[in-house]
Amino acid sequence: MDENRHCVVFSLDDRYFALQLSSVERIARAVAVTPLPHAPDIVLGVINIQGRVLPVVNIRKRFGLSETPIHADQHFIVGKTDKTPVAILVDNVHDIIEISENHFVKHDDIISHIPYLSGVLKQDDNMVLVHDLEKLLSADEVHEIHTAIQDMDATPGPKKSRKPSSGKKKST
DSSP: OOSOEEEEEEEETTEEEEEEGGGEEEEEEOOOBBOOTTOOTTEEEEEEETTEEEEEEOHHHHHTOOOOOOBTTOEEEEEOOSSOOEEEEESEEEEEEEEOGGGEEEHHHHOTTOTTEEEEEEETTEEEEEEOGGGTSOHHHHHHHHHHHHHHHHSOSOOOOBOOBOSOOOOO
């Protein structure tokens, strides 16, 4: 990052993360996710947004966080990469912020072993991990996703979805 950039800040549990706004296409409420057989473990399934079938990446798994069921209060960040468009399931989307160089620490300076991390943003009392969406999926994972989607498209019949819950417990 050589200049000020804009980022979308989101959270998972009580941790804050960001993606560069240039890689974000849109933000949408969580909807039902259709399972995608033979996809990599990091993929929850697929969703259909305006006629496009997008893989839903489970970044909780990539970040080593505990998994939670999908619920209606969550959001998808739809991102574009050179490899494939993706939807990322997040708990909340908080803000679009401008990052200046004096508040940003490049990943090579602190955490060089995490390839999908661009760096860390120092914001007030929080540390926000800024991720590089281009590096979130490996080439092998992208290939497996494309193959699984092609296989799904070739399979006739209805697909079963994982619906988001309302977050409310049913009483008996």
